[in-house]
Amino acid sequence: MALSExxxxxxxxxxxxxQCGQGVILGIGDDCALLNxxxxxxxxxxxxxMVSGVHFPVDAAAEDIxxxxxxxxxxxLAAMGAEPVWFTLALTIPSVNxxxxxxxxxxxxxxxxxxxxxxVGGDTTRGPLTLTVQVHGRIPVGQALRRDGAYAGDHIYVSGSLGDSAAGLALALNPPSLLSATDSYLLERFYRPTPRVEMGRLLRPYASAVIDISDGLLGDLQHILQRSHMGAExxxxxxxxxxxxxxxxxxxxxLLKALTGGxxxxLCFTVNPADEANMLRELQRLQVPLTRIGTITHRTGLRMALDGEEFSLPAHLGFQHF
Amino acid sequence: MALSExxxxxxxxxxxxxQCGQGVILGIGDDCALLNxxxxxxxxxxxxxMVSGVHFPVDAAAEDIxxxxxxxxxxxLAAMGAEPVWFTLALTIPSVNxxxxxxxxxxxxxxxxxxxxxxVGGDTTRGPLTLTVQVHGRIPVGQALRRDGAYAGDHIYVSGSLGDSAAGLALALNPPSLLSATDSYLLERFYRPTPRVEMGRLLRPYASAVIDISDGLLGDLQHILQRSHMGAExxxxxxxxxxxxxxxxxxxxxLLKALTGGxxxxLCFTVNPADEANMLRELQRLQVPLTRIGTITHRTGLRMALDGEEFSLPAHLGFQHF
Structure with missing residues (x-):
């Protein structure tokens, strides 16, 4: 059946x-959305x-996508400490299914x-399956969590567990004939990640820098280090x-999946030790594990140790080109 | 050469x-842009x-795209009377050229x-050439030009001339071996349309409804009529x-290109006759032709005459499916 746009x-x-958000004066149906x-x-x-075949398998379930x-x-938005309110969607689809x-x-x-x-708006076009979302959040002036505030001595934390999504993607690309409970957990972590929105909001008074892990821990931590002009151990x-x-x-x-699989x-964030206890107390109620994995240093560059031994990444995992 | 993102x-x-806009607290380079x-x-x-091969020919010049x-x-934004300030770009490209x-x-x-x-932000991904832009404008509360304010007796205006872009697209798809001045004009109208931003801003106190012509005059005017619960002659x-x-x-x-070629x-807009003279006087300085083409009516539906004779569209041009 042919449908009009x-x-x-x-x-x-x-x-x-x-249509649950506040502040929408005019949503879908005019030349622009009007927002307050x-x-x-x-x-x-x-x-x-996200592009079909690049960011998700071509046979991924539409609901998961x-x-x-x-x-x-x-x-x-979580990594900024912002409160989500609106989103727009550019939907490019090969046909109306x-x-x-x-x-x-x-x-x-x-x-x-x-x-x-x-x-609140967007565009619908015909073409190879490609999906773009823009989210819009609000945050009190001056309270945003940026990447550039880490300072020597700050402790480095991550939430949850890392590497699951990369392992889930591998399963999604080569699904076993029978899914174990372990497989299902990892696939769920790939297809249904939990955005740490409330965590970001609660971190506003405590974190000195925050990023969300979308390229792998090391790559994302490097962004904090570069923007803050610091190093880390x-x-x-x-x-x-x-x-x-x-x-x-x-x-x-x-461990390699956790470090380099995105x-x-x-959230990966840094916190001044003086704020650490208050942060941990406040965030307890989320019941999400928070783990201290290192320390920010004046000396630039990233130094890693595993069980007391110096650790280097295998060379082929060192840098990802576009 | 491989480039990192x-x-x-x-x-x-x-x-x-x-990077000419105001109000950018934090632009490209963090998890979000922060805007005031x-x-x-x-x-x-x-x-x-815009999708390559759908919205522009695959061999269109990158600058024109x-x-x-x-x-x-x-x-x-022009059709809303808003002042442009920021934009984001989702760039999906098959390779780094x-x-x-x-x-x-x-x-x-x-x-x-x-x-x-x-x-102020966006995303860069690998895939079939697909480009999404979101523009962000600002406008004093309550002054936006919407589609739903047309009222019986209002005069219907359009800016500039219509149909040129559709003719330009036909030339872009089947370029002649030698371009005449006429061809060049029409191609320019397709590839380099002029957004009527200043016109939109000047129309704020005068227009009762505004839309930009992106689907052809008749289709776009219908949006005004439907949202305003009016008809037109x-x-x-x-x-x-x-x-x-x-x-x-x-x-x-x-004429058919003007009516149905998008x-x-x-801008297509409606104005109460009491405001018409002031509107025309104010907009003169833009030196863009404004033409009155009809009148809003209580009676719903769209009635058309050409040189005094009733006019109907050929049936195959009547409705466009997605």
Whole structure:
């Protein structure tokens, strides 16, 4: 059945669960959306694209694609300490497949409902499956968590466990004929990452620098170090690895996944030791593990040790080109 | 040469001419951009995607693609009466072609410089050439020009001339071996549309409804009529057609291009006759033709006459599916 763009938008993208946000003066249906910030707030925006066959397998379930697309974007707001309010969607699809659209929209709506987001606009075009979301958050002026505030002596933390998503992607690309509980956990971590939005908000008074882990711990920590003009020492035996990950591969391989495999969407942050106890007390209620993995140093560069021995990455994992 | 995403962004998308906007607290290089509205302002956002081979020929010049992509988005802000300030870019490219990127970036920068826009963020991914831009404008609270304010008796105006872009697209798809001056004009109108940003701003106190013409006059006017719950009568002999368009095809064909061929990015707006003289006086300084083409009616539906005779579209031009 041929659908007009208007019908398609109305049918799949204007449900109540996609319209939970505040401050929407005018949403889908005019030349622009009109949005209101409250006095004393700044706007935080981030944009992510996912391409079929590049960022997810071509046979990925539409619902998972929708969920993951929005989760990845929300993770950027989380890393800023911003409160999500609105998003826009550029949907490029090869044809109008109603069951695909229905699933995709359901995946988006799950997260949008949970975080009280409104879909306020976007574009629908025909072409190779490519999805871009921009999220919009609000944050009191001056309270944003940036990458450039780490200072020598700050402790380096990560949330949750790392490497699961990279292992899940490997499973998604080569699915076993029978899924074990371990496989299911890792696939879920790839397709359904948890954006640490509330954690970011709670970190506002404590963290000196924050980033979300989307390129692997080492690559993302390097961004903090470069923007802050600092170095770091990591004790890799502390890097949090999940039981399911350790059940599927040797510890060294799991560690490499954690260090260089991206898209866990956990937070990596630095905190002054004087603020550490208050931070830990405040964040307890989230019941998400927080692990100290190292220390910021004046000396630039990143030095790593594993069980007391100096550690270097295998050369082929050292740098990722576009 | 392989470029990191960081290098690519730095080299092609952080030039001064792409950083002219105000209110940027934090631009490219953190998890989010941080942006400030001024007190009493609302945010207007719009997003557009262009896909190679769908929205422009696969062999289109990169500079033209960049220009047109941003122009189309700015046109949506113009139709809202908003002042452009920031944009984000999702760039999906099959490979890193430096001369293409250089041209594309130059096309963006021309318009960004002219309208004092900053490129504040986005994403760069590998995949089939697909480009999404979101523009962000600001507008004093309550002054946005919407689609839903047209009222019976209002006069319907369009800016510039219509149909040129559709004729230009036909030339772009089947370029003649030798370009005449007429051809060049029409191609320029396709690749380098002029977003009517200043016109939108000047229309704020006068227009009752505004839309930009991106789907053809009739389709876009229908959006105003539907949102305003009104009808219209058009006198098609007044629809402005350019000399170059009329030089390349019979008047009837030119008129059909104007009515149903999209992407002229002119403004179509309605104005109460009591405000008309002031509007015309104020907008004179733009030196852009404004043409009255009809009247809004209580009776819903769109009635058209050409030289006093009732006019209907050929059936195959009546409705466009996605």
């Amino acid at each position: 208007f019908d398609l938008i109305h049918r799949f993208f204007q449900s109540e669960s996609l 910030l409250r006095p004393g707030e700044q706007l935080a925006v981030s944009m992510d694209t 929708g969920y993951r697309l929005l989760a990845a974007n929300l993770s950027d 109603e069951s695909w659209l229905e699933g995709f929209s359901r995946g988006l709506a799950q997260l949008a409902g949970e975080f009280h987001l409104s879909l 990591l004790e890799l035996q502390h890097v949090p690895l999940s039981e399911p990950l350790l059940a599927t591969m040797p510890r060294q391989d799991a 898209e866990d969407f956990e | 960081f290098d690519l962004i730095h080299r092609f998308f952080q030039s001064e001419s792409l 509205l001024r007190p009493g302002e609302q945010l207007a956002v719009s997003m557009d995607t 960049g220009y047109r992509l941003l122009a189309a988005n700015l046109s949506d 430096e001369s293409w990127l250089e041209g594309f970036s130059r096309g963006l920068a021309q318009l960004a410089g002219e309208f004092h826009l900053s490129l 058009l006198e098609l002999q007044h629809v402005p057609l350019s000399e170059p368009l009329l030089a390349t095809m019979p008047r009837q064909d030119a 992407e002229d990015f002119e």
